[in-house]
Amino acid sequence: MGRLVPAVTRSLDILELFLEGDGTLSAPDITRKLQLPRTTVHELVTTLAARNYLVPLPDQPGRYRLGVRTYQLGSRYEEQLDLAAEGKDVARQVAETCDETVHVAILEDMDVIYIAKVDSTHAVRMVSAAGRRLPAHCTSVGKMLLAALPAEELDIRIEEEGELAALTHNSITDPDALRAALAEIRERGVATEHRESNPDVSCVAAPVRDSAGRIVAALSISVPMIRWSEEREDELSELAGKGAADLSVRLGYRGGTR
The missing domain is CATH 3.30.450.40 (GAF domain)
Known part of the structure; x- marks a missing residue:
């Protein structure tokens, strides 16, 4: 088995947090739940949002929900x-x-x-x-x-x-x-x-x-x-x-x- 890439693992950990609760989280929420440095969480969330895996909530500044890319991946998985x-x-x-x-x-x-x-x-x-x-x-x-x-x-x-x-x-x-x-x-x-x-x-x-x-x-x-x-x-x-x-x-x- 090859070496796990820490940045990818942390990104997936962040996405999986959105399966819980009401499906919305802020960067401080993620920092607290995963016990990661704030700078790391900010960089990962920014990257995930730029790739449409997360999307900011317009009526709740600083909070995110899963983006359309996760839906597209899930739909393709379901098709198969x-x-x-x-x-x-x-x-x-x-x-x-x-x-x-x-x-x-x-x-x-x-x-x-x-x-x-x-x-x-x-x-x-x-x-x-x-x-x-x-x-x-x-x-x-x-x-x-x-x-x-x-x-x-x-x-x-x-x-x-x-x-x-x-x-x-x-x-x-x-x-x-x-x-x-x-x-x-x-x-x-x-x-x-x-x-x-x-x-x-x-x-x-x-x-x-x-x-x-x-x-x-x-x-x-x-x-x-x-x-x-x-x-x-x-x-x-x-x-x-x-x-x-x-x-x-x-x-x-x-x-x-x-």
């Missing part, structure tokens, strides 16, 4: 994002931690489509594949994504779907029961599925958000019942939440919802 590729990378990290099968899925109508999957190394594991489609109401990822829909849109989709298919004896087939389950998921922030899509598997899932705070995918961990327990469920719910949060950050999420 690949949810499936990023999802696969995060799923791999989660799977390495828990050694269970990890999926990332998106919602289409009343189905989920798995866009990334990383297998467990155990001999007994869930059999599935990226690209597979399943009824959303029978899966933890699907219920997580359905729970994110506005009530009116959810009602329309349920009505258009007609009869809710059953994949196992545990599948939810009553629309009112599904609505109640989704309300609980919204309350908890995590979805679970106990032998609803596969009689031998339980799953937990957490939401993945994009840069605007919209839930665009979900990440799940699937476990054969021989390795499932309430304690394991709590552990994997936390891990799924961390994995989903990591993927959300990669998609540009910085807090706040829509």
